[in-house]
Amino acid sequence: MLSSNQLTQIVHKYLGLYNSTDCIQQFCKWTVRESTVGGRGIIATEDIPCGEVLFVDRPLIFGPRCGNVIRGCTVCSKFEDDGFFKCSLCALLLCSTECQDFHTDDCNIIAGWKKKVDIEEIDEIVMSHALAAIRALSLNQEQKQFMSALAAHTLPQHGGEIIKLKQYFEIPEEIEKDMIFACQALDTNAFQIATPYGKKEMSLRGLYPVAGLMNHSCLPNATYSYNDERQMIVKTSRFIAAGTEIFTCYSGILWGTTTRRSYLFKTKHFWCKCERCADPTENGTMLAALCCLANECTTGYLLPIEPLKSSSSWQCTACGLRVPSKIIYKIQVALGTLISTLDFQNLEQMENFLMKRVTKFVPKVNHIVVDLQCRLIWExxxxxxxxxxxxxxxxxxxxxxxxxxxxxxxxxxxxxxxxxxxxxxxxxxxxxxxxxxxxxxxxxxxxxxxxxxxxxxxxxxxxxxxxxxxxxxxxxxxxxxxxxxxxxxxxxxxx
Known part of the structure; x- marks a missing residue:
């Protein structure tokens, strides 16, 4: 395992902050150290004002997100096209001869494997899901070393893309191991890459190795965006004092505590215990609040008494009614089922649901309502x-x-x-x-x-x-x- 100093040097070199030939070290206001929340993190070495660029990262590898179930071009990410075709050598889905010319690196790797079935029988969705991991095979030695220094989940569900890929190809054992590790590193550290405003493209994820070193907080002090070269620009979103860890957020920033913590446990395998999660009111936002179940109580909010315990009872802020966690869970499941019936492409239905139905069950401050509000704002x-x-x-x-x-x-x-x-x-x-x-x-x-x-x-x-x-x-x-x-x-x- 690399020391924090060794990893910091790799990070600086990757970002172009260190020139090993001339031994020149450019100025940087943060370093990689042991984190108080576990593992390693990025720590400010001096005061950093709000809005300052911390670093500009680029992906080691990227590819379609595994949640994608739509067909799309594996080069340009376009998914609304009548001219899709499979490459006859590698089975990747393409939309044009221009994209075909661009995919030679991916094609050369895949075409070198012996096929178990005909090209027509290979599932292009499986190919799409495995593509980011396949691209890890093209990394140079320094890039592989950086990726190997990142945290990686090793539970059996991580790497399933490669198990599916083996239905169609005979893949050497060492290459299989490398791709499975790439999947594990992606599932642990990858970020969803933003798409151009108003464009319909396949959703991509990228392994941004420096950003991947940032730990999680539901009250992050850093924010990020993307430019047209798929570079991630990470900035401070508030003043950061020297010695403070720099955090990003791995979940939806406007989700309620129960939803955030469940998502983080399911996908990142930890229960968040940050300041926001420990506060029943979430800094007064009440994003997880439910309506009181007492008929005579019209103003109270149900909030968890001990939000860091999934078994905690909830209590009304007005009348003091206590509700067991089992009943709260049933309400949350019912709400999820109700939301799943919505057609988010139908703005009239969504507006009617927001204005006349959903607030009968949850207060307007609840994160479900806030999500619907955002959808209407964007449209x-x-x-x-x-x-x-x-x-x-x-x-x-x-x-x-x-x-x-x-x-x-x-x-x-x-x-x-x-x-x-x-x-x-x-x-x-x-x-x-x-x-x-x-x-x-x-x-x-x-x-x-x-x-x-x-x-x-x-x-x-x-x-x-x-x-x-x-x-x-x-x-x-x-x-x-x-x-x-x-x-x-x-x-x-x-x-």
Missing amino acids: FGDVQGYRWHELTESRLSLKLVLCRDILATLAALGLEDSHLCGLLFYHLHATLAERARRHPDLYDGLKSEIESTIERAYRILRGDISAPVDLELRYRYLGPDCEKPQQERFSILSI
Whole structure:
């Protein structure tokens, strides 16, 4: 096992911070050390202000996520195409001759294995799921050494992609072991790679080895984004004092505690005990809260008494009613079943469910409701039938309220500079700008917030591949530095 100093040197060299030929070490405000939460982590060596870039990582390997069940091109990730075909040598799915020319490295590896069945019988979904691990075979010695230094889950479920792959190929034992380890490292450390805003592409995961050294907290102090070269840009999302560990979040940031902890145990094999998980109210956000079961109680929230114990009873904040964990579990399962009946492509159904049904069972602060609210925010103004000019005044007002509510929740969690906040500031800005476009007489009263929200969004999302395509344009015309007259500023909204 490498020492922390040895690993730090590998990390710095990988990031281009260390030149072994000239023995030049560039300045860095963090190092790799033993972590108080277990294993190793990234620790600040001096005070780091909010919004500062910590490092720019790149994936050792990447490929389609194993949760994908859709057919897609294994080169460009496009999945809506009538011209898909299998490569006759390796069985990978492709969409064009250009992509075929680009996949030679993958093809050369796979084509070297003896096939057990005809190409037509090989399942392209199995090939897609195994592709990231297959690409690990192309790593050089230094890259393999870095990957081997990462934590890797060894339970039997990790590496199943390669077991399925062996149905179709005779794979040498050493190569099989290397690919299974790659799967284990991916399942432990991989990040979902963002897709360009508005584009429909297969979801990818990447093994970003430096980011993979960051441990988890449900109140992270770092955030990350991606550029168009699949590089991950990791920044501080709040001030970090020297000696403090730098954390990311492995789960949904707006999930309630029960959901987050269950997900982390299922996928990462640990029970989170962070400050947020230990707080029944989750910094006052009440994201896990349920409605009180007492008929006469209309204002109370059910919250876990001891949130770090799955067997804990829940208690009402108003009337004090205690509810056993078994009943809480049944309620949560029923809610999951109810949500599974929703068609998330049907905005009218989703809006009706949010406004008239779901809050009969859970308070509007619950993470299930917040998730539905986010879905409506992303779609209102952006999809056919709900474009900005098509939105009713009531839907415009609803989007405004939802943006403000979720931003307040993120602020309570100390996540005002997160990627999610950036997107919400953009949508809040766009909603305010649409209101001012419709009602020019309201512009003077809205001007300050229109400018400040696009400025916040631009600062957080600039250079991010998943940023809205008109972010730059809106910032130039509707931001605080634009001196154009009102009519000209708003001319961009009719483009």
